[in-house]
Amino acid sequence: MASKATYEMLAEAFRQEGVATCFALLGDANMNWASILGRLGTRMIYLRHEHCAVAAAMAYARKTGEVGVATVTCGPGLTQVMTALPAAVRANLPLVVFAGEAPLKSAWYNQAIDQAPFVTATGAVYRPLHHPPRMLEGVRDAFLEARMTRKPVVLGVPFDLQDLPWNGPALPVPSSELVPQVSPIPPHPADVARAAERIAGARRIVVMAGLGAVASGAGPACRRLAERCDALLATTLPARGLFHDDPFSMGVAGGYASAAARDLLGEADLVIAVGTILAQHNTDGGKLFGRAHVLQLDVAPVAISQGRVAAQSHLRADARLGVEALIEAVTPRPAAWRSAETARLIRETPFDREPAAPEPGLHHPAAVVAALEAALPREWQLVNSSGHCAFYCTHMPSRPQDRFLTIREFGAIGNGISFAIGVAAARPDQTVVLFDGDGSLMMHVQELETIRRHGLNILLCVLNDGAYGSEIHKLRAIGLPDDGAVFGRPDFAAIARGFGLGGACVEELSAIPAMVADFARRGGGAVWDFQISDQVMSPVMRRNHPPGGQPGAHS
Incomplete structure (x- = not known):
């Protein structure tokens, strides 16, 4: 019985990681591997541009919660993805990209390039796989790293090594069996008490949720907290729609905020930011709720976010557990800001108060x-x-x-x-x-x-x-x-x-x-x-x- 080629074993390693879909554009350094991956049952979606393959994997990762997988060839195939990778890094999207590399045996190869500096410049991680006995573990470790760090990991595998007969070890255990099984982080009681005291002293409160709140299932708890402390609701742009059917939701907080949201956020004296890094655009460069004290509730609170002081106080916790602890700690207050007039203002105010008229024959x-x-x-x-x-x-x-x-x-x-x-x-x-x-x-x-x-x-x-x-x-x-x-x-x-x-x-x-x-x-x-x-x-x-x-x- 003929032995398998290394690219076949590499494809089996990817398949063992549960890769159901791979976005691909083929070339010499990845086509054999990709063909086997498809034969093993992975759905292969073949795009027309390498950037688009990686960008599609980004959306797939966001929508499924799984590691997105894409593949491109070496050299120009890899350099084409230099716009998608930093976008994935900044969006905290876990990806594994099988990129291939030029053959090591060649004294000269026209598509050879030092690929690692290009990838690391984007903030992504580059892992060359040059030692066949370690390749399968290298694939497993790339998926583990992507899952744990929520970053793209690019694998460079020289395609002459991929063609070698496989005589290495069997497949390792998949990364899913190694990911630490840990429970959500509860808040410290002293931190909850300080946050509750801060809430008690505020008059105009906004509970603003980001993707961390979405991931932890904190949406219902955020609604209950808002009801309990007479607060309005808002979201970051990626989390938009989390409170879409709540009459006291202002929608997006940030540069895209509606006219009503800008007015109301300007009145806030406390913003409880749940599961968000408080990015520049989220706060409109600090102008949107500049008079408010910001309490950040996150598993990894930050002092400086994108060049500015993002929050004045912090509560370290899983978003859902942290909000639920605040619900228990704060004293209910009667509705004042959450009035029929506020709901009407949110519902009836046009998001653009000064719309221009389009020219005849064109749409607004x-x-x-x-x-x-x-x-x-x-x-x-x-x-x-x-x-x-x-x-x-x-x-x-x-x-x-x-x-x-x-x-x-x-x-x-x-x-x-x-x-x-x-x-x-x-x-x-x-x-x-x-x-x-x-x-x-x-x-x-x-x-x-x-x-x-x-x-x-x-x-x-x-x-x-x-x-x-x-x-x-x-x-x-x-x-x-x-x-x-x-x-x-x-x-x-x-x-x-x-x-x-x-x-x-x-x-x-x-x-x-x-x-x-x-x-x-x-x-x-x-x-x-x-x-x-x-x-x-x-x-x-x-x-x-x-x-x-x-x-x-x-x-």
């Missing part, structure tokens, strides 16, 4: 989003991309957190279609709707073919302003020419049909309900092109880039 982005919000089924999975139009899509009040994905930590456009593919792979029985800008979609429009080839159920709604939306508004604000950011309006419906998908240019928003019903019956992939005005600025853009501002102003 807020009107497009409102029409889609009313028509899209509540069980469909929504994905919000980056860019100027993302502000409007954030304000869809009926959408819960588990059906709305936002990953924006690196601020890069072009990821939307990859994220939608990742969510579709994670939720194969559900329809996925992507909200994207035209500039973002054009960066990786080739992945429309991936959607068709794999039969993914994705509806892409393109808010098409014929330009890079953020850039034109910034350039115009400081009086510089915008022609470098304006490129016209591609016919996305025709482009979609060219890739074998459905396509429509939506001229009348009243047609959306019938279009949604038809898409629900047909399934598959489609692109709907909404041509919107490039004269409409989002509130966050108007605040940060008023006319006559200076180049380089904070965004």
Whole structure:
């Protein structure tokens, strides 16, 4: 009986880690391994660009809670993922990327490059596997490291070593058997007492939840705490929708906060930040609730977050256990801020108090989003991309957190279609709707073919302003020419049909309900092109880039 090749054993090591889906683009240094992984039962989704493979794995990891897995070839395959990796690092997403390496036996190889510095510069971890007897343990250890640190780990395996006959040890135990089985961290009673005293002395309290609260299942406890201490609710952008059906939820706290949320957060004298790092954008650079004392409740409290003092006091604990301890420790108070008038203010105040009118024949982005919000089924999975139009899509009040994905930590456009593919792979029985800008979609429009080839159920709604939306508004604000950011309006419906998908240019928003019903019956992939005005600025853009501002102003 012929012995197995090393790449076969490496594939078995990945399969043993429970890898159900792998996002791939093949080359010499990974194609044999990937082919075997697919034969072993892993679903292989083959994309058209390496960046998109890793970005799709990011969304898959966020949506499933598992380690996302992607594979690219060595050299140029690896360098193509230098935008996705820092985004995954900053979003705390566990990934394992099988990257391959140039053959060690070659004196010269045209795709050879020192891959480790590229990866480590992004904040990810690079693990070269150059000693065959240790390779299988190296794979296991990479999954363990990704799970424990919640970072991407890139494996470099020279492809001449992959071709060697395997004569090493058997498969090690999988990482799942080595992950420490520990209970959630309860708070210290003295810390709870100090926090309760702080709450007792506050008048206007906001309970703000982040992804740590989502992960620990602290949502219901946050609601009870808010009721007990007459507090309002808010979330960070990634956790948006956690309290979507609560009348005292202000929605997102941060640069994307609604007009009502900005007013109310400005009144707060205490913000209880549950399971969040209190990032710059979450606090709008410290301007959103600058008068409030911030109490951070987290398993790893921080003094400085993204260059600024984030909180003045801390409670170290699992989010759910910490909030539940506060519920028991605080004295109930009568509702005052949580009044009918406050609920009405949240419910009825437009998220943009100064909307500009679009030109004739073009849509206002807020009107497009409102029409889609009313028509899209509540069980469909929504994905919000980056860019100027993302502000409007954030304000869809009926959408819960588990059906709305936002990953924006690196601020890069072009990821939307990859994220939608990742969510579709994670939720194969559900329809996925992507909200994207035209500039973002054009960066990786080739992945429309991936959607068709794999039969993914994705509806892409393109808010098409014929330009890079953020850039034109910034350039115009400081009086510089915008022609470098304006490129016209591609016919996305025709482009979609060219890739074998459905396509429509939506001229009348009243047609959306019938279009949604038809898409629900047909399934598959489609692109709907909404041509919107490039004269409409989002509130966050108007605040940060008023006319006559200076180049380089904070965004």
